Amino acid sequence: MIPDHLFAPFRAEALALPNRVVMAPMTRCFSPDGVPGDDVVQYYRRRAEGGAGLIISEGTAIDEPAAITNSRIPLFYGDEPLGGWKRVVDAVHDAGSAIFPQLWHTGAARQSELSVNPDVQAISPSGLFAPGQAVGRAMTDGDIERLVTAYGQGAADAKRLGFDGVELHFAHGYLVDQFFWPEVNLRADAHGADRFLLAEAIVAECRRRVGARFPIGLRFSQWKQQDYDARLFAGPADLSAFLERMVDAGVTIFHCSSRRFWEPEFEGETLNLAGWTKKLTGMTVITVGSVGLNQEFLVSRTGVDTAIDESRLELLNGMLARNEFDLVAIGRALLADPLWPSKVRAGRFQDLATYSKDAEQTLV
Numbered sequence: 001m002i003p004d005h006l007f008a009p010f011r012a013e014a015l016a017l018p019n020r021v022v023m024a025p026m027t028r029c030f031s032p033d034g035v036p037g038d039d040v041v042q043y044y045r046r047r048a049e050g051g052a053g054l055i056i057s058e059g060t061a062i063d064e065p066a067a068i069t070n071s072r073i074p075l076f077y078g079d080e081p082l083g084g085w086k087r088v089v090d091a092v093h094d095a096g097s098a099i100f101p102q103l104w105h106t107g108a109a110r111q112s113e114l115s116v117n118p119d120v121q122a123i124s125p126s127g128l129f130a131p132g133q134a135v136g137r138a139m140t141d142g143d144i145e146r147l148v149t150a151y152g153q154g155a156a157d158a159k160r161l162g163f164d165g166v167e168l169h170f171a172h173g174y175l176v177d178q179f180f181w182p183e184v185n186l187r188a189d190a191h192g193a194d195r196f197l198l199a200e201a202i203v204a205e206c207r208r209r210v211g212a213r214f215p216i217g218l219r220f221s222q223w224k225q226q227d228y229d230a231r232l233f234a235g236p237a238d239l240s241a242f243l244e245r246m247v248d249a250g251v252t253i254f255h256c257s258s259r260r261f262w263e264p265e266f267e268g269e270t271l272n273l274a275g276w277t278k279k280l281t282g283m284t285v286i287t288v289g290s291v292g293l294n295q296e297f298l299v300s301r302t303g304v305d306t307a308i309d310e311s312r313l314e315l316l317n318g319m320l321a322r323n324e325f326d327l328v329a330i331g332r333a334l335l336a337d338p339l340w341p342s343k344v345r346a347g348r349f350q351d352l353a354t355y356s357k358d359a360e361q362t363l364v
């Protein structure tokens with residue numbers, strides 16, 4: 001079954017895309033000293049040529065010394081890394097697609113001794129990676145101010161380099177999500193009393209730096225790498241309170257990270273997290289989670305075989321037809337096969353490359 005709604009053009013104010021296929025952000029660690037080189041440029045160009053309408057880059061470090069672990073994760077500051085990103089942007093545009101960088105700070109999900117800047121401690125709301133698991137130190141007011149400025153600078157650089165928007169990585173138990181999560185945000189100050197204050201300040205600063213029209217995306221998740229069952233929002237009312245504040249601060253796109261797109265978010269209701277987000281905000285919304293594959297992402301990382309699974313594409317197509325969300329991010333399937341969109345569009349399912357953990361070892 002060819003999911004034709006996936007290939008309909010999309011337009012929303014400042015964003016025009018040839019189709020609904022988004023490349024999900026995926027850390028690849030192929031940028032020595034943080035600089036995306038030729039192989040990374042070609043890797044993204046191939047996804048654009050293969051038909052992904054919008055590419056969200058791998059998580060890229062904002063200008064804060066404790067942002068990331070691995071020295072092969074690309075940086076989003078400094079002349080050389082930004083020069084590399086400029087070449088990525090030009091290649092993707094040349095192939096007819098749009099691209100956003102994903103701005104990232106890992107917070108306490110950082111092992112300093114293995115990291116770039118090993119002498120710098122990990123930072124987080126309360127010095128916790130997970131409930132009861134101490135890593136690094138709690139952020140000071142000065143750290144928080146610097147973080148907000150660094151995100152704003154990243155957004156401004158994204159615009160200056162010609163990106164089509166920017167995505168803020170506030171998901172999966174990394175720094176900003178650590179502020180969202182009551183079990184690891186034990187602060188006694190305003191950021192403990194109001195867990196969304198930091199996110200709001202970052203979004204507002206990014207909006208101030210990029211002006212009114214530039215698309216700002218926010219990726220969030222209920223699940224955490226530390227706890228798949230963690231939940232920030234018990235029901236639509238909680239979710240709505242969060243979303244409303246983010247929209248007011250300047251978000252125009254929500255990227256709702258779930259592990260399986262077909263699962264309803266709240267008991268007794270049918271919509272998934274993206275569906276609820278669309279219904280509550282009317283903004284541009286991206287869904288994600290095991291599209292075209294039979295294993296969810298963290299299970300597949302343990303090496304369990306992952307097979308191509310077209311059976312839910314019809315379901316996905318129906319959800320798009322009902323406007324439950326606008327765009328669909330594809331992760332591992334696009335990592336394994338840059339031609340995933342054009343092959344699916346042509347009904348060539350038997351020609352799709354299979355994803356396995358090994359596929360992560362090279363930049364196909």
Ligand SMILES: Cc1cc2nc3c(=O)[nH]c(=O)nc-3n(C[C@H](O)[C@H](O)[C@H](O)COP(=O)(O)O)c2cc1C
Pocket residue numbers: 024025026027028058059102169171172219257259288289290291293296297329330331332333360
């Ligand atoms: C190798 C790999 C690296 C990833 N890195 C990131 C990342 O940097 N930022 C992010 O938000 N999600 C990251 N993810 C999660 C994906 O964006 C996506 O949400 C997840 O793989 C589920 O989509 P899929 O089932 O289509 O693969 C990564 C996933 C994989 C497989």
